[in-house]
Amino acid sequence: MRNTEQKSVILEVLQTHKDHPTADQLYSEVRERLPKISLGTVYRNLEKLSSSGVIMKLELGGNQKRFDPNPMDHYHFRCITCSSIEDLPQDLKVDLPDINSETRSNRVILGTTLEYYGYCEECAANKILN
Amino acid sequence: MRNTEQKSVILEVLQTHKDHPTADQLYSEVRERLPKISLGTVYRNLEKLSSSGVIMKLELGGNQKRFDPNPMDHYHFRCITCSSIEDLPQDLKVDLPDINSETRSNRVILGTTLEYYGYCEECAANKILN
DNA sequence: AATATACTAGTAATAGTTATCATTAAGGAG
DNA sequence: CTCCTTAATGATAACTATTACTAGTATATT
Ligand SMILES: [Mn+2]
Ligand SMILES: [Mn+2]
Ligand SMILES: [Zn+2]
Ligand SMILES: [Zn+2]
Numbered sequence: 316m317r318n319t320e321q322k323s324v325i326l327e328v329l330q331t332h333k334d335h336p337t338a339d340q341l342y343s344e345v346r347e348r349l350p351k352i353s354l355g356t357v358y359r360n361l362e363k364l365s366s367s368g369v370i371m372k373l374e375l376g377g378n379q380k381r382f383d384p385n386p387m388d389h390y391h392f393r394c395i396t397c398s399s400i401e402d403l404p405q406d407l408k409v410d411l412p413d414i415n416s417e418t419r420s421n422r423v424i425l426g427t428t429l430e431y432y433g434y435c436e437e438c439a440a441n442k443i444l445n
Numbered sequence: 446m447r448n449t450e451q452k453s454v455i456l457e458v459l460q461t462h463k464d465h466p467t468a469d470q471l472y473s474e475v476r477e478r479l480p481k482i483s484l485g486t487v488y489r490n491l492e493k494l495s496s497s498g499v500i501m502k503l504e505l506g507g508n509q510k511r512f513d514p515n516p517m518d519h520y521h522f523r524c525i526t527c528s529s530i531e532d533l534p535q536d537l538k539v540d541l542p543d544i545n546s547e548t549r550s551n552r553v554i555l556g557t558t559l560e561y562y563g564y565c566e567e568c569a570a571n572k573i574l575n
Numbered sequence: 576a577a578t579a580t581a582c583t584a585g586t587a588a589t590a591g592t593t594a595t596c597a598t599t600a601a602g603g604a605g
Numbered sequence: 606c607t608c609c610t611t612a613a614t615g616a617t618a619a620c621t622a623t624t625a626c627t628a629g630t631a632t633a634t635t
Contacts, residue, residue, distance in 0.1 A: 374505075374506035374507070375504075375558075376504035376558065377504065390544075392544060392552060392554075394552075395555070403544055403547070403548065404547060404548065407542060407544070407547060409539055409540075409541060409542065410539075411539060411559075411561075412537060412539065414522060414533055414537070414561055417533070417534060417537060418533070418534065420566050421566050421569060421570075422522060422524075422561075422563055422564060422565055422566055422569060423563045423564040423569045423572075424522075424561055424562075424563040425525070425562055425563035425564070426561075426562055426563070427559065427560065427561050427562070428505075428506065428558070428559070428560045428562070429541075429557065429558070429559050429560075430557065430558045430559075431541075431544055431552075431554055431556075431557050432554075432555055432556055432557070432558065433552055433553045433554040433555035433556070434552060434553040434555070435552055436550050436551050436552055439551060439552060439553045440551075442553075
């Protein structure tokens with residue numbers, strides 16, 4: 316894996332985020348620093364960075380993948396109205412059962428995804444006003 | 446909501462499944478009984494059936510939505526090799542923390558999604574052979 | 576400096592899903 | 606049962622997110 320300016324700018328821009336931007340959101344921000352970059356390059360590098368464990372690719376509900384500068388295992392809340400994704404505190408850990416012993420199977424478990432969904436604080440407040 | 450033959454055949458076909466078919470898998474099976482049905486009708490009815498709580502739409506990892514004849518809350522395992530989705534036993538319930546009190550927030554929590562992923566038993570066995 | 580090749584920009588292609596619209600058929604009223 | 610309103614359908618186009626392709630460029634190794 317070579318160190319290109321594109322890759323490092325994409326990573327830097329992602330690391331300024333506390334939320335979980337989509338590829339096209341990152342694309343438009345990165346373009347402010349590298350106006351000639353192409354969307355494909357953004358996707359390609361996000362893929363590499365996540366498969367090498369530097370960042371994390373989130374495949375939650377909704378139709379767009381999200382990218383997380385924090386590759387540590389943690390949980391998320393997704394607002395079904397505004398599509399925002401919020402982090403849940405990293406020390407919040409649920410003790411998940413061993414499904415292989417429960418079901419007498421020999422799967423290889425690589426990980427889990429736990430997502431809460433509903434209305435975020437802001438959207439919930441807006442709903443009451445209607 | 447009117448009772449059309451298309452809707453009832455789609456539901457019947459889905460209910461024969463123990464797995465979690467995609468819209469196009471259901472489309473090809475339904476066409477054996479209703480050769481003139483269109484894919485849009487399948488999507489439209491799956492949407493209605495799930496929003497009325499008869500079935501469940503799954504938005505897990507991977508790029509296709511899956512449909513589940515069982516609308517009760519339960520967890521799934523997803524194989525990242527063959528994309529199969531397996532049910533975890535319905536009585537397997539994890540005690541999930543109240544994230545609002547944890548984070549002092551006023552979100553409205555409508556539900557959670559818990560997904561295990563990895564290699565299913567069959568794909569895990571095949572990997573050993575290579 | 577020369578070289579091999581991973582990476583890029585630009586663009587085309589693909590896949591999944593949703594929208595449009597003229598036509599059909601549920602199902603309630605009379 | 607017949608008429609009527611309108612939800613639903615089939616056919617197709619449009620859309621969105623993502624991936625593939627390719628000739629040219631830039632990285633990093635020799
Ligand atoms: Mn996160
Ligand atoms: Mn299921
Ligand atoms: Zn919101
Ligand atoms: Zn598998």
